[in-house]
Amino acid sequence: MLTETIETVPIRSSEDIVRVRQKVRFQAGAMGMSLIDQTKFITAASEIARNTFEYGGGGELVMETLRDGARRGLRLTFLDEGPGIADIEQAMRDHFTTGGGLGLGLGGAKRLVNEFDIESRPGEGTRISLIRWK
Amino acid sequence: MDKIPILKVGKCLLVTIQIDMHDRLAMALQDDLTNAIVTSRAKGVLIDVSALEIVDSFIGRMLSNIASASRVLDAVTIVVGMRPHVAITLVELGVQLSGIQTARNVDKGLETISRLIEQSESTDAYGDD
Amino acid sequence: MPANFDALANAIEQSEKDLLSRWIAALTAVGATRSGQTSDKDLKDACGRFLKELRRALQNGASEDIASEQWQDARDVLEEISxxxxxxxxxxxETALFVFSLKEPLxxxxxxxxxxxxxxxxxxxxxxxxxxxxxxxxxxxxQKSREEVIKRQQDELLELSTPVIQLWDKILALPLIxxxxSARTQIVMENLLQTIVDAGAEIAIIDITGVPAVDTLVAQHLIKTVAAARLMGADCIISGIRPQIAQTIVHLGLDLQVVSKATMAxxxxxxxxxxxQKVERLAARG
Structure with a gap:
C-alpha cells in the first residue's frame, strides 16, 4: 500500500474543527468521492477533531492519500498528547460521555468510515485513524 | 465574532444557517434564540438547514436543545430543508432528533407551524372555559 | 540467463516476419481468433506489436522478471489485448492461447x-x-477486466432495479422486488431520499410485497431510511408486509416504529x- 502525506492541520481551537472539515471536504472532493461518502467522512472527521480538541487538549490531524492496487483512499490520523482514554471499549459505546455531549462521537464516527483504529494510553495521549476508500 | 441573524415573521422566529458554524457560534445561536423566544413572545421557531453540508452530533445536540428549551417556553420548533446526504449521515451517526418537527422547506414549515400554533391556542382557549 | 535471451532476441529479429505468419497460422488453427470476432487485420496487428515489444525488451537486456521496467511496453500490449x-x-x-500459440513456431x-x-x-x-x-x-x-465488467453490470443492475415512481401529487412509491x-438497500435509500427532494414529495410508500425475506440488516436499513426521510420532513409508509415477514420481524424482536399498511392501495x-387529497367516483357513472 502506497501512502503519501498531504498536510498536517493543527487542532487548537473550535475554529480549527471547521478548518478540518473544509480540508477533508477538499481532499475527498478532489479524490472524486460521492457526495454521501464525502459527507459521512467529513462528519466523522468533525467528531474526532472535536474529541482531540475537547478531551485531548488539542493536537493535530495528519492527512494522507492511500493507494492499494486500484483502490484509492484517504486516511486521517488525529494525534493528541492529552490524558488518554483508560477504557477504550467503554468510550466506543454509544451514549457514553465524559463531557456534556450526546456521547455518539467515537462510536458514531466508526460507523461512518471504512476503517477505524484507536490507540490510547492513560497519560500518553490518543491516536485515532479513519480511512474511507473511494 | 459572526452572529447568525434571527428574523421575526408573525408569531415565528426564522433562522437560516448559511455558514459552517464552529461550536461557539452554535452555542451562541442557542442562547440568542432562547432569549429571543422570551423577548419577542414567539410561538414558533423555524430553522432552515438547507444550506448545511454537514450536521454532526454537536449541531444535532444544539437543534435538540433549542427544541427542548422552546417547548418549555411554549413555542414549537421545526427544522426544514435537511438534505438527503446530511439526513443519512445523521441517522448513521445515531442522532435521531426525536421530538423535533421537520418539514421539506420553509413554505411547508411555516404552514405546519401556524397549524401547530393554532392547535395549541385552541386547546388553551378550551382550558380557559 | 541473459545469454539465452540474446540468442532468442537474435532469432526473432532474423525472421520476425516468418515467425509472425506462422504464429497467426497457429492461432487460427487452435481457433483463438473465434471465427471472425477478431478480424485478420486486428489479429495481425496485435501479434506484430507484441512480437516487436518482445524483441525490444529482450534486446534491452530484460530478465525473466516480467514485472520489471524493461517489460513495460510488452505488458501494455498484452494488457490491451487481454x-x-x-x-x-x-x-x-482463448485469451491465454494468444501467447501460448507462439511457443511452437518460436x-x-x-x-x-x-x-x-x-x-x-x-x-x-x-x-x-x-x-x-x-x-x-x-x-x-x-480476470481483472472481467471483474470490472461484472462490477459495472452490478452497478447498472442496482440502478435499474430501484425505480422510484411518482404515484400522485406529493406521493412517491418505491416497489422493492x-x-x-446491504449494497442494494443503501442505493435504494439514497435514490428514494433524493427523489423526495427532486419531486417535492411529502410521503413515500415503500412496498415490500416482492421481497422474499427480511433479515435484521435489511430491517435496520428500512428503519434508517424512514428515519432519514423524517429528518428531511417526509413521511414513509411501508406496505405489503407478508405474513412470514411479519412473523420474522416479531421473532427478531424488531420494533419497526413505522406506519405500515397491508397493501399498496x-x-x-x-x-x-x-x-x-381525495379520489372520488364520478356520480354519473353509477
Missing part, C-alpha cells in the same frame, strides 16, 4: 537457428518459461388523506 478479449466474451483459455525457429549450438536446450527452457509467464500475465489481466442486500389511501 482487456479487449475479456470485453468481447473470449474465454480465459521453438521450431530456435531449433533451426541453434541446431549446432550446445546451449540450445537451455535457450528453449528459458524461452518456454518466459512465454509461460507472459501467458499467465494475460489471464491475470483477463427481490432480495435486499391502503397505503395510497392513507397518503392521500395525509396530504389532504
Amino acid at each position: 482487456a479487449a478479449r475479456a470485453l468481447r466474451g473470449y474465454s480465459p483459455v 521453438f521450431d525457429l530456435l531449433r533451426q537457428t541453434l541446431a549446432r549450438e550446445k546451449h540450445m536446450a537451455d535457450v528453449l527452457v528459458a524461452s518456454g518459461a518466459l512465454l509461460d509467464r507472459l501467458g499467465l500475465f494475460t489471464t491475470e489481466v483477463y 427481490g432480495t435486499l442486500d 391502503d397505503a395510497l389511501s392513507l397518503a392521500l388523506k395525509k396530504t389532504g
Whole structure:
C-alpha cells in the first residue's frame, strides 16, 4: 500500500474543527468521492477533531492519500498528547460521555468510515485513524 | 465574532444557517434564540438547514436543545430543508432528533407551524372555559 | 540467463516476419481468433506489436522478471489485448492461447537457428518459461477486466432495479422486488431520499410485497431510511408486509416504529388523506 502525506492541520481551537472539515471536504472532493461518502467522512472527521480538541487538549490531524492496487483512499490520523482514554471499549459505546455531549462521537464516527483504529494510553495521549476508500 | 441573524415573521422566529458554524457560534445561536423566544413572545421557531453540508452530533445536540428549551417556553420548533446526504449521515451517526418537527422547506414549515400554533391556542382557549 | 535471451532476441529479429505468419497460422488453427470476432487485420496487428515489444525488451537486456521496467511496453500490449478479449466474451483459455500459440513456431525457429549450438536446450527452457509467464500475465489481466465488467453490470443492475415512481401529487412509491442486500438497500435509500427532494414529495410508500425475506440488516436499513426521510420532513409508509415477514420481524424482536399498511392501495389511501387529497367516483357513472 502506497501512502503519501498531504498536510498536517493543527487542532487548537473550535475554529480549527471547521478548518478540518473544509480540508477533508477538499481532499475527498478532489479524490472524486460521492457526495454521501464525502459527507459521512467529513462528519466523522468533525467528531474526532472535536474529541482531540475537547478531551485531548488539542493536537493535530495528519492527512494522507492511500493507494492499494486500484483502490484509492484517504486516511486521517488525529494525534493528541492529552490524558488518554483508560477504557477504550467503554468510550466506543454509544451514549457514553465524559463531557456534556450526546456521547455518539467515537462510536458514531466508526460507523461512518471504512476503517477505524484507536490507540490510547492513560497519560500518553490518543491516536485515532479513519480511512474511507473511494 | 459572526452572529447568525434571527428574523421575526408573525408569531415565528426564522433562522437560516448559511455558514459552517464552529461550536461557539452554535452555542451562541442557542442562547440568542432562547432569549429571543422570551423577548419577542414567539410561538414558533423555524430553522432552515438547507444550506448545511454537514450536521454532526454537536449541531444535532444544539437543534435538540433549542427544541427542548422552546417547548418549555411554549413555542414549537421545526427544522426544514435537511438534505438527503446530511439526513443519512445523521441517522448513521445515531442522532435521531426525536421530538423535533421537520418539514421539506420553509413554505411547508411555516404552514405546519401556524397549524401547530393554532392547535395549541385552541386547546388553551378550551382550558380557559 | 541473459545469454539465452540474446540468442532468442537474435532469432526473432532474423525472421520476425516468418515467425509472425506462422504464429497467426497457429492461432487460427487452435481457433483463438473465434471465427471472425477478431478480424485478420486486428489479429495481425496485435501479434506484430507484441512480437516487436518482445524483441525490444529482450534486446534491452530484460530478465525473466516480467514485472520489471524493461517489460513495460510488452505488458501494455498484452494488457490491451487481454482487456479487449475479456470485453468481447473470449474465454480465459482463448485469451491465454494468444501467447501460448507462439511457443511452437518460436521453438521450431530456435531449433533451426541453434541446431549446432550446445546451449540450445537451455535457450528453449528459458524461452518456454518466459512465454509461460507472459501467458499467465494475460489471464491475470483477463480476470481483472472481467471483474470490472461484472462490477459495472452490478452497478447498472442496482440502478435499474430501484425505480422510484411518482404515484400522485406529493406521493412517491418505491416497489422493492427481490432480495435486499446491504449494497442494494443503501442505493435504494439514497435514490428514494433524493427523489423526495427532486419531486417535492411529502410521503413515500415503500412496498415490500416482492421481497422474499427480511433479515435484521435489511430491517435496520428500512428503519434508517424512514428515519432519514423524517429528518428531511417526509413521511414513509411501508406496505405489503407478508405474513412470514411479519412473523420474522416479531421473532427478531424488531420494533419497526413505522406506519405500515397491508397493501399498496391502503397505503395510497392513507397518503392521500395525509396530504389532504381525495379520489372520488364520478356520480354519473353509477
